[in-house]
Amino acid sequence: MNAIEFLGTGGTRTRTQGTTCVRVSKHCVIDAGNLINTLEEDVFKIEHIFLTHSHLDHIIDIPFLADLFVTQKSIALKIYGLKATLDDLRQFIFNHRIWPNFEEINLIGHDDKTIELIEIEIDKSYPIDDVVLTPFKTDHTDGSCGYIIEKNGAGILFSADTYRCPRIWELLDKNPHIHTLVIEVSFPSSFEKLAFDSKHLTPALLKSELEQCQRDDFRIYAMHLKTLFSPTIIHELKTLQLLRNGGKILNDYDTVAF
Numbered sequence: 001m002n003a004i005e006f007l008g009t010g011g012t013r014t015r016t017q018g019t020t021c022v023r024v025s026k027h028c029v030i031d032a033g034n035l036i037n038t039l040e041e042d043v044f045k046i047e048h049i050f051l052t053h054s055h056l057d058h059i060i061d062i063p064f065l066a067d068l069f070v071t072q073k074s075i076a077l078k079i080y081g082l083k084a085t086l087d088d089l090r091q092f093i094f095n096h097r098i099w100p101n102f103e104e105i106n107l108i109g110h111d112d113k114t115i116e117l118i119e120i121e122i123d124k125s126y127p128i129d130d131v132v133l134t135p136f137k138t139d140h141t142d143g144s145c146g147y148i149i150e151k152n153g154a155g156i157l158f159s160a161d162t163y164r165c166p167r168i169w170e171l172l173d174k175n176p177h178i179h180t181l182v183i184e185v186s187f188p189s190s191f192e193k194l195a196f197d198s199k200h201l202t203p204a205l206l207k208s209e210l211e212q213c214q215r216d217d218f219r220i221y222a223m224h225l226k227t228l229f230s231p232t233i234i235h236e237l238k239t240l241q242l243l244r245n246g247g248k249i250l251n252d253y254d255t256v257a258f
């Protein structure tokens with residue numbers, strides 16, 4: 001794959017749009033908001049899921065994936081995240097109440113468990129297939145992160161959900177090989193208080209954030225728009241000229257080339 005594929009791009013789930021899910025290589029995705037409906041049979045190729053945080057729209061397919069994999073796979077599905085994210089999965093999902101604890105359940109006929117939860121560290125690089133993923137801290141939940149996705153000397157910065165985050169602009173300034181920023185813009189600018197309370201961005205906040213960055217040569221793609229307010233958010237992004245250098249609003253199945 002010479003591009004990453006956005007399987008889910010919505011800030012909420014609708015009949016026609018899934019939530020955050022990015023296929024970065026043959027066997028690896030970031031977040032699991034829309035794997036099963038989009039990949040169909042190919043879903044069995046997925047071996048690695050890197051999580052940005054534990055909110056439901058980013059993990060929703062994981063329990064169903066474990067349910068599918070337990071009788072079909074021979075190696076554990078590896079799920080990577082910061083400690084607080086993995087703690088949430090153990091405490092609130094795979095607790096034998098909401099869902100069986102697939103961390104303890106063997107794949108049928110095999111030694112591996114169905115899922116394996118693997119703690120990652122901020123700023124450490126993780127090579128998977130032919131890409132390298134490097135998590136960086138964001139301001140959204142305890143244990144939230146974005147990722148730099150690199151391949152063949154080119155980079156894409158994927159913010160995932162975040163509020164103001166100076167680290168994004170530092171990373172872009174330090175790494176001129178990052179040619180694309182994929183950033184969330186969840187609410188219209190008039191919802192500034194809700195954006196602060198829920199730790200999301202608006203077009204006006206993104207504009208003021210961008211002023212911290214020296215560079216203006218990277219492309220900006222926006223996603224995670226709350227569907228009810230999409231027309232207003234899109235209008236504001238265009239009026240403020242934030243979709244720079246040929247950027248756009250991402251839709252499910254869009255690809256972004258390295």
Ligand SMILES: [Zn+2]
Binds near residue numbers: 053055
């Ligand atoms: Zn979130």
Ligand SMILES: [Zn+2]
Binds near residue numbers: 011058
């Ligand atoms: Zn989200």
